[in-house]
Amino acid sequence: MQANIKKHIKTENDKKPQCPHRKKCGGCQLQNLSYEKQLSFKQVKVIKLLGRYHHVCEIIGMKEPYHYRNKVQAAFGERGKEIISGVYQSSTHNIVPVDNCMIEDQKADEIIVTIRKLLKSFKLRAFNDVTMKGFLRHVLIKRGFASGEIMVVLVTSVMDFPKQPQFINAILERHPEITTIVQNVNNHRTSLVLGEKSRVLYGDGYIEEDLCGLRFRISPKAFYQINPTQTEILYNKAMEYAEFTGSERVLDAYCGTGTIGLIASKNAKRVVGVELNPDAVKDAVTNAELNNVENIDFYCDDAGKFMVRAAQTGEKFDVVIMDPPRAGASLDFLRSLVTLLPQKIVYISCNPETQARDLSFLTRKGYKVKRIQPVDMFPHTEHVETVVLLERCKNEQAK
Ligand code: SAH
Numbered sequence: 001m002q003a004n005i006k007k008h009i010k011t012e013n014d015k016k017p018q019c020p021h022r023k024k025c026g027g028c029q030l031q032n033l034s035y036e037k038q039l040s041f042k043q044v045k046v047i048k049l050l051g052r053y054h055h056v057c058e059i060i061g062m063k064e065p066y067h068y069r070n071k072v073q074a075a076f077g078e079r080g081k082e083i084i085s086g087v088y089q090s091s092t093h094n095i096v097p098v099d100n101c102m103i104e105d106q107k108a109d110e111i112i113v114t115i116r117k118l119l120k121s122f123k124l125r126a127f128n129d130v131t132m133k134g135f136l137r138h139v140l141i142k143r144g145f146a147s148g149e150i151m152v153v154l155v156t157s158v159m160d161f162p163k164q165p166q167f168i169n170a171i172l173e174r175h176p177e178i179t180t181i182v183q184n185v186n187n188h189r190t191s192l193v194l195g196e197k198s199r200v201l202y203g204d205g206y207i208e209e210d211l212c213g214l215r216f217r218i219s220p221k222a223f224y225q226i227n228p229t230q231t232e233i234l235y236n237k238a239m240e241y242a243e244f245t246g247s248e249r250v251l252d253a254y255c256g257t258g259t260i261g262l263i264a265s266k267n268a269k270r271v272v273g274v275e276l277n278p279d280a281v282k283d284a285v286t287n288a289e290l291n292n293v294e295n296i297d298f299y300c301d302d303a304g305k306f307m308v309r310a311a312q313t314g315e316k317f318d319v320v321i322m323d324p325p326r327a328g329a330s331l332d333f334l335r336s337l338v339t340l341l342p343q344k345i346v347y348i349s350c351n352p353e354t355q356a357r358d359l360s361f362l363t364r365k366g367y368k369v370k371r372i373q374p375v376d377m378f379p380h381t382e383h384v385e386t387v388v389l390l391e392r393c394k395n396e397q398a399k
Pocket residue numbers: 223224225254255256257258259260274275276277280301302303304323324325
């Protein structure tokens with residue numbers, strides 16, 4: 001056992017859970033632990049999974065680990081004559097009514113309650129996913145904590161919106177701080193929140209947010225980190241590990257709206273971003289323009305396929321920053337990565353299990369883990385984010 005695992009006290013329940021919805025919601029799995037013990041729990045988890053590769057630095061927690069989520073979504077339904085809004089009970093389609101959540105943005109929660117109350121006076125029904133009847137399915141809210149901008153997305157079953165201007169005015173009268181309202185139509189039998197069609201009902205249809213000294217556009221569908229306070233810490237750590245000198249060619253793989261690549265572009269020579277979601281890529285291109293960054297290009301592609309092509313055409317990257325979804329990187333991606341042979345890989349992950357699997361591959365193919373830093377992006381939940389620095393071993397040839 002590593003020395004730093006011993007330091008972490010055994011985590012036993014030591015706290016009365018605060019949230020009345022905890023049993024049905026299931027989102028905050030660690031709320032019966034004090035925050036200090038939650039951090040210990042996560043530290044131990046990372047050490048167990050990644051500790052065999054390197055010493056694990058002390059997890060970076062939050063000073064105020066509440067109401068950190070800048071993205072909030074509520075499902076709407078009916079219980080008897082009452083309209084309810086809240087979260088799905090874990091692994092079911094039953095809605096647990098929730099008006100105040102200890103990890104969600106409070107303003108977003110207030111807006112959701114307002115919308116629910118307004119539905120009745122406008123004689124609008126909530127959607128029923130068994131009969132597929134009714135109007136409002138979900139409300140999604142994204143808030144720029146630094147910019148103050150707020151986007152409300154009303155997910156409806158059909159485009160036809162009775163008394164739409166009056167309904168929008170009624171929301172805005174009660175919440176003038178909202179900067180844009182979008183209607184999205186989802187008429188499928190699906191657990192996905194958003195459908196394909198959208199129209200802007202008020203404002204620009206997106207919000208902007210400030211992060212690490214840059215401005216970012218966030219549209220309804222694109223991925224954006226949900227805890228902005230910890231995201232700055234995470235990204236700064238990634239930049240510290242990359243140690244740019246101004247001469248590097250950098251790949252930002254799984255780049256989302258281009259956040260990491262754009263931050264890197266300030267100190268590197270050239271950056272390429274690759275991302276599968278076309279909406280995110282559109283935002284990434286806009287974000288480059290918004291920040292007057294000219295040394296960056298974005299490609300909409302599967303990161304694995306992109307890497308295979310890059311390896312075939314003899315593309316060269318000095319640093320690869322990768323931030324894949326929970327499933328980790330594909331084997332295609334990893335195989336091409338070790339053919340491209342960048343000097344450094346900065347691997348950001350929201351799932352240390354798949355990261356451990358990928359590190360096992362990379363360390364067998366000529367890379368050595370040099371740093372491991374856990375960051376608590378999701379207090380009260382069991383999730384933990386990690387940033388890992390790998391360096392190419394000396395004299396390593398392409399395999
Ligand atoms: N680096 C970004 C986004 C990380 S989330 C940030 O910090 O904001 C992971 C991203 O990977 C998502 O934007 C998702 O759309 C994208 N993605 C998922 N599978 C992918 C694939 N096969 N190829 C490329 N991108 C993918």
